[in-house]
Amino acid sequence: MTDYQDTEGIKKKLEEQEKTIEEYTNILKRLQADFENYVKRTDKEKEEFANYSNHKLVSKLLNVVDDFEKALELTKNNKEIADGLEIVYKQLNKLLQEEGVVQINAIGNKLDPFKHEVIDVINGNEDDVVIEELQKGYIMKNKVLRPSKVRIIKSGGKE
Secondary structure (H helix, E strand, C coil): CCHHHHHHHHHHHHHHHHHHHHHHHHHHHHHHHHHHHHHHHHHHHHHHHHHHHHHHHHHHHHHHHHHHHHHHHHCCCCHHHHHHHHHHHHHHHHHHHHCCEEECCCCCCECCCCCEEEEEEEECCCCCEEEEEEECCEEECCEEEECEEEEEEECCCEC
């Protein structure tokens, strides 16, 4: 065997090892990318689960808010009771705001079927404009918790 043949054999082995290294490097890069995607996906799933849990709890609290509003209306002639209820009502609203809950602005706006639930339609000269809010609606983190129950005006509606 000559030096030339030895050199060629070594070059061939070196090329094979370089290919093997490149294959392993590519596999490693894919595994690393897959792992990073896995971490991102699980983080997103955790966040979605937490948001879902919060949405469920906050949705239940909205009925309590409604009851407080009714109680405030009924006790407005009794200042002491109304003041006590008002304090708790403000704390509850502050808590909801801190969680990202926003009231849907319905009156005077065009009907949005994703945000409004039509309870009544009256005849008028405008189409699909909310004229009265029968129950407040709320959004949390761009998701409707509860649509506003509304009365709309519509040309050709009931008189």
